[in-house]
Amino acid sequence: MEAVETCVNASVSRDYGLTAKVFRASCTEYGEGAQFDTSDYAFGAVVLVLLALNIVGSLYEFYGGIGQDTLVGKGLLCFAIRRNWRRLVAPASRDPDQQLLQCLSAYRMFFKFWVVFVHIAIPFVLLVRNIEYIEQLYSYAAAHLVYNAGLIVQGFLVISAFLLAYNVLVAERKQPISGWRNLLFAIFARWLRFTPLYALVVFFTATWMRHMGEGPFWKVVVGEETSDCRRDWMLHLLYIQNYFDIDSLCMLHSWFLAVELQVTIVGAAIFFLLKSTKARQAAIAFVVTVGLVAPGVTAFIHDLDAGTLVTPEVALRRYVDAPWFNKLYKRGHTNLLCYGLGLALAYLIINLDKSDLGAEKYKKYRVVFWLLTPVTLALVASGGLFYGDGARAPLLVRALYASGVKLLFGLIMCFNIFVSIVKVDATLTRVFEWNGWTVLRRLTYCVYLVHMSVISLLAGNSATTVHASQGEMWKTFALVGSASFVIAVALFVAVEAPCAQLAGILLQRLEKKHAD
Template sequence: MGNFKYMFSCVVLHLLLLKCCSGVIYRLNETQYESMPPLFAMDHYEACLHDLDGMYCVADFDLYAVGHSDLMKLIQEYSAHTLKHYNHTQIHRGICVTRTCKQHIEKNTTNETADLSRVLEGCLNESIWLNYKIQARLNNIKYCDKANETMSLDVYDMVMVVVYFIIIILNLAGSLYDVAFSKKPGRGNPYLLAFSIRRNWAKLVEPGGTGSEPRLDRLKTFYGLRTLTMICVFFSHTVLIMSHSYIDDPLYIERSPDEPLKQLLFNGSLVTHTFFVMSSFLLAYNFQLYSEKTKITWVQVPKGILLRWLRLTPTFGLVVFTISTLMRHAGSGPLWQLVVGSEAAACRQYWWAHLLYINNYIYDDAYCMPQTWYLAADTQMFCIGIIVCFIARTPRVQKIIMPILMMVSVGIVGTHTYFQDLDPVVLQAPEKYRNLYENDDTFRLLYIRGHTNLSTYSLGLAGGFYLYYLQQEKKDWNKYKIYRWAFWLMAPLAVGIILSGGIFYTDEDTIPEAWKVLYAMFYKPAFQVLVVTLIIGTALKFEKIYRGILEWRGFRWTGRVSYSAFLLHTVFQRGLIGIQTTPIHMTDYFVVTVLMATIIMSFLGSAVLWLLFESPISALIKAVMRPQKNQDQNQNV
């Protein structure tokens, strides 16, 4: 009887610790976890390259066993749970070849790739066998750094140096011209004054809503909404960039899906789509204001698309070409080429797709400014949105077109999800983080493409049309303020929608396919309906709490530079992670610290970029394409 109890207890303990089912291990205790070879490890980089013949290589190795191995079986079954676990059958190393593998080096062989491969494989395989009694096979050598080997400036680097020199000269010339020769407002050469730092500073800090159109004053909410949404994007990308590098505690990532608060991060990609709503809302609303004073013809459609391209592309292009050239030389370290150099190489290959705003349809373009899929998708939908605005110029037509557009939009998502067997949401699996979603079909075929995001864009268009209609009707909203409690419920409802994505992070997938398709179709519109309601409610002064937060004056300048911040923030994050010489130790405190640094550096850096380039180029385009007498009528929202 005693033996039976002992055996029963062992079985129960085994199930609790491993939760093993059909060759998949869902949990390991820390002792079992530490029995596996570390997923990431790095030799000392600087000491290695201080040697005259020092060589440091970053490479991936596949683990295997000849014959039966309990440890190898554990590694394989733990790695089989790809939703929450890294692939521990492949380990990643930064190796000082000339020190760690000294005894494996044959004289004058390390310059040949084949010989270097044998050295690395033999070196690491020996270490793995001695410590774990399993073996390692070289998968690929990512890159090697050698002592006294530096990257020289090429012609493209020199061109970017000249471009920055010209930008500085133009700003100095414009500022001096403004101070010395153009003391009266509205006088002077508009092309030189576009580069006046004093005037651009005044634009940056001016109160929102100043201009000839008082109705735009009610859209000050957008400054706060842009800023807070951007901070959410910073948060998401902080964790993403860290996970793309080497970390010494992968268990931190693997256990995160089981922590409720971190579900806000995993499913927080919903927040990014708020930018689609803001963009389309402003398009629809401003188009109707514009049509009050100007006769609308089909000429406005290509002109509007051209103006948008001219507004976005100069700053975008400057950042893309900076990343592909000068950023390569900004630092060094064992991870620099992995985190920074890979982006530079990708941008050199795919810069044209980004400037044409089609990069979200290039499946292989995963590493060049991956966050700019949003710009491509938004530009593609802008082309559709401006045509919709042209056609739907009356409330009657809007009531017909918008429901049709919405039904088509959610139908597109459902069709893709079902027939391409996609996940209902982008599941934040560790290996997807590590590879920046390079081979994730849900991300690359559904999440980032223009036509699959039309539902949220359509909601923004409908919101812009509806706000304009309500303002034209001039209804008294005071009698409805007794229902403000329902308005205040939007924040907890939004959090609830984000957390609902946690149902797809269960260990065993038991959700019917039909429910997955329905969730994929409606979870983004459900969240963005709340955002549209928030915008309309604050514009109509329905309540004071949300409006007071979003209309805080401190958000004015951060809202204006949010586009530049969006482009720059990953530059700072990649640079910080790329210079690390040891695997990163991820903790909640460290993530928050890097996030705060990202916020400060991104907004300050973007303010400089806005003052010296984005605002001057915008003013220059207006000076070229619009009559001088109409320029002071434009309102900054």
């Protein structure tokens, strides 16, 4: 470390009259690589088993699927590639209650593209040679749509909460589904929905990923994440990693999965344990209140920065050292507000009649919807107000912003979903209900899990620094996005869809056993 610091200071002092301090240094020799161990072979065995199941399942379906009503037959059909491909490209559900929600696929995809674009900026901070370009971006308002884009994950929470509440309310039209057993059943079903593919990606990151390249940036970009995943994998499978500040780079973006499961438990408890509408609405109001207060109080107590203050130093360490990220951004209780608003929105939508769709009484909101688009962008970019030189904003201002910005975004999101569902604009309806969004939406979970691995592998294998520019960022976005979707298609057909069907079979058997 001292030798590196001496070498750096020789040029820095000569050229700029400054003194540098080196805090971290890594060295990778040519041909140096990790040794294969038991965990690598274990992951290889898992891959071989999945490959064999897909081959056998596909052949079983192709040759008629004799005995497909048996448990083994049903299990093999889950892995039939042709069948799972048809599930991927199938049109949206024709159920009237579900057709009403078709527009949500467009929102999900829009936010997902935004997330991927934001994350591709990380390699530029790690590898950039023209660091002044990154610093100059802070003076452009448009750049803060990237730096402060952490706000957009609240949109996913609104949608997730709305779907949970709406589907429960629809199911209750046929029969009551409240009770502790149904609550535990719903939580287990959600965990089972997330975990198989998630566990596979964590397992890959901890094992084979470390053997997939080399270079001067490999240890910093990939090596540390691999080591952290080998240590912290259990926290991920329990979905509690967002409450442990252990300087871990293991699939850092997966904090959202933990938050989503945690707030889902809250939402499910409201709808499965409380029977009356008044009790549920009171509980939702309580969740919204807690969600509104928690970010501001947390920011005030810990003297945190407002919003997502992504300085080059924070991005260089991929947020793990940022107090605002650990205390405010990734906690479950600080993300309750928009989830609560989504639960409340379901009560508004469930009472709509068919006559409300495209009704004249809602057409007046069309102009408001289009006006709110630039307002939403301005709201996301508003975090740039806290990047100025000089003293930090007053603590009270930062605390109020932490809560207020989520409230405004959540309300705008709920309004946009409402006007999209009631079809206030014919053009908007055609765009939002395009069937292609439904197909792409089925890939969003896979894309979310793998896109950061794609970014890490690209950055880790880089042999030199890069010249940052808008063109380079868009090119990287196209490359990462394309690769992520290609991988997502394979994972959906071979892993996610089969595991989802197996989970459905398991849950049906458990439900039938309990009924007997």
